[in-house]
Amino acid sequence: MTTRTAAAALVTCTALLTATGCSSSFGNDPKTTQDSGGQQHLTVLIATSGDAETDAVKEATAAYAKESGNTVTVQVAKDMNQQLAQAFAGHKPPDVFYVNSDQFANYAKAGSLYAYGDRIPDANAFSAQLRASFTHDGKLVCLPKDTSTLALAVNTRLWKKAGLTDRDYPTTWAQLATVARKLTGGKVTGLVTSNEYQRLGVFMKQAGGWVTDPGQKRMTADSAANAKGLAFVQSMLKSGVMKYAQQVDAGWAGEAFGKGRAAMTIEGNWLTGAMKLDYPGVDYKVVELPAGPAGKATLAFSNCWGVATGSAHRAAAVDLVKYLSTDKQQLAFADAFGVMPSRTGALAEFARRDPGAKAWADGTRYAQGPVTIAGFDKVLGQFNTDLQSLRTTDPKTILAALQRNGGQALTKGD
């Protein structure tokens, strides 16, 4: 019996060793030999918002291919996070890909992203907050692909119906509460937004607080300023002049806004495309968010153009990113699918061409970039879950939980 067990153990061990030794997917060598040939083949993986974006990226990469002599294949991801994680683990990553800001830190920390910031001579031309968000260990890792900020969208018909004029656009919290109260009535709610820190965070920032310190090294969630910001939101929720999108049976705030259930909403410039597509008959105006006790504030979002450390064509990949990030190309993307350029110069041009988007473009000057810390997906997810019950829960309790969870994730990550 003992011999048989020993034999079985031996066979199992041999099988284990053979299988791991033979598997090609787990290469031991993290250095990838660079391809120095004249004609290289690049793959680009994108998470697209629709056909317009896919076509625009394909067109741009085709133009690059023609100019450089390299070939480029564009693939559209169905589940970006999962596909990228598998590609990294299998050491077969795409050369160039979109990196979502909430996954950026995980990839950068693991060394999957090739930090090409020092090879971009005019990196300073990109928005400073976004560069800060895509910096890891003091190095700019990847270039922001585009930018979005939040602004206040107002339904003009409901605005007039409530007896409000152009002079009444709110510039302070008190005014926001007042107009929201005037606009609320019947099936209309004054302000509708989603229960995420990606929206409600503007009030924390406007009160002078934020989730972390500017260097993203320390949690500052339990500050009095944050509590003040959320307490204001809570007072609006309690009085019924503000509701979450789910409460008015909408998938997202834009739907509630388009269907006229919300007179105001806080959304980014993607709202333009959605309104044009789904609710072309609804007139609306976009104004800057009202200022809080600590002044104006909004939030900025972005993806970046990641280049894989495991790519054999890093030089060509960086070349492609440079090509896709020129003023001209960013404006072409803006025209095609409504994103805002991440270059400050191109952004000014964009705002000049499209006056309706001025409030969003102006917001970039005082916007707060996204939180990019490794392992923070679940921390912020839990914060969003807690925000759902903000109406009945003390803001300090919610923020204390965020402080604790974030602190633990920071310690674990070090």
Add this chain to the structure above:
Amino acid sequence: MPRTARRGEGAWGWLFVSPMVLVLGLFLVLPILMALWVSLLHWDGQSNPFSSRAHFVGLDNYRSLLTEDGLDRTLFATSLRNNAYYVLLTVPLQTLLALVLALVVNQRMLRGRSALRTAFFFPSVTSSIAVSTVFLFLFQGSGAVNTLLAWAGVKGPNWYADPRGVLSLLLGALGLVDPDHPVGVLANHSILGLSWYQWLSGPSVAMCTIILLSVWTTSGTFMLIFLAALQDIPRELEESAAIEGAGRFQMLRYVTLPALRPVLFLVLTLGLISTWQVFDQVYVMSRGAPGNTTLTPAYLSYSSAFGDSDFGQGAAIAFVLLALILGLTALQRLALRERTPRTRRNR
């Protein structure tokens, strides 16, 4: 038989089953062992977990799930609570429904039996993703279900946005607790980071729709299993029972059900295992929302692996789940074992 001959036979036996053993070992046992190893690492999915560069952390991943106070444990406990309610409701309901359906379509006098069998079995062969999407539309705030309820004069909830537990709603309606501000013993004691109140508040309204969906989809499969077993019961047995003067209920209680016992065990075991692993409905319909009340261990394992690049933690969750399922199956086996006639008479 001489010892040598028997040993020779054994060797031949091993030779003949070796292809299957190899396939099973390579694609089943080996990956499980690899995952077990990963669950002991702090692995972000980027390097070779079987090299010296792997960051071995021992039982840390398990510790943060079970003993350390923190977000990981709270989320895991929440997912266990949600899934426990899911299992508690889904398994009995689907088994009962499947049994009733099987008894109905087993009636020899019933007209259109095969049409009914097909109809009842249909949800099982439909893709769970498609069914989940249809349910999403049915249970929208302004969806078909709420429209029906409105005709009956009931204002339906906003199903997928309602994180309130149904038990706490019931107690709240009776005036026993205030669901918004629980106080007293229930709120002040906690296990695994969740207060007793949170443990006892029941499945959320959103979770109930998922329970409804899985009862509807799986009962067809189990109906088929019951049906096969019912048709295996010898007719003589039923006839002699009828001659003895057994009524329909007595027939069911003393003839049919005892004959179905092994199949009942099979159905319960299959149900128990699959309900503890529920993933696709959660992935499609809710992703854990609202308020983490549809979070399940399987989905949590996926999200910590692919959302937080913490594959070690994800693997650890999977193994705790495995241990849980094995334990519960053993318990169930104990409860449903064949009792000897003597003990029955003594009762």
